Amino acid sequence: MVPAIALAGAGSASAESGYQSYPVAPGVQLKVRSGPGTNYSVVKVLTLGAWVTIRCQCEGTTISGPYGTTNLWDCIGNGQFVSDAYVKTGSDGYVAAHCG
Template sequence: MSVDQTQETASGDEKATTENITTAAATASYPVAPGYQLNVRSGPGTGYPVVRVLTEGAWVSIRCQTPGTWVSGPYGTSNIWDNIGNGQYVSDAYVRTGSDGYVAPRCA
């Protein structure tokens, strides 16, 4: 079990755990790996606190991407972290982008 895989739900905020993340209409959406609930962290690494958990079947819109800690997941091992909102990052190893590299601009 990866450090960003979880079997728990977020602390009582049903809406935050079930909504799909969206940003600008031009931003592409990508699915989280099937069968996984995914920790959303406050920064690009496993050492940052979990701010919420995405449920199985969630899709994310990637605002930008940045390097961080290495994570192994269903889509390989990667140090790329996807920014999906203000102070919200998920490991790209759990997001099906169709690429092993960057698919969005680097975060500033």
């Protein structure tokens, strides 16, 4: 299935989950960690051109990336977190519910 094209930084709704999906920064193989910070282990690495579905968001380690500097982390699955600095959400703040 080909992901929907995001317009003006907006995410696309995932029909099966109701959560929004967003593109990872171009040219980035993003590390997915077991918690919201660089002190957590890497559980996998996303491929180039990946999209992520954000279930919820929380604060963690501050990271600088293509979309700014932030301490916001996106939960993309059970025990799977990526820094929001690498996800094009079109916002500097929360775009999903707070985790926990």
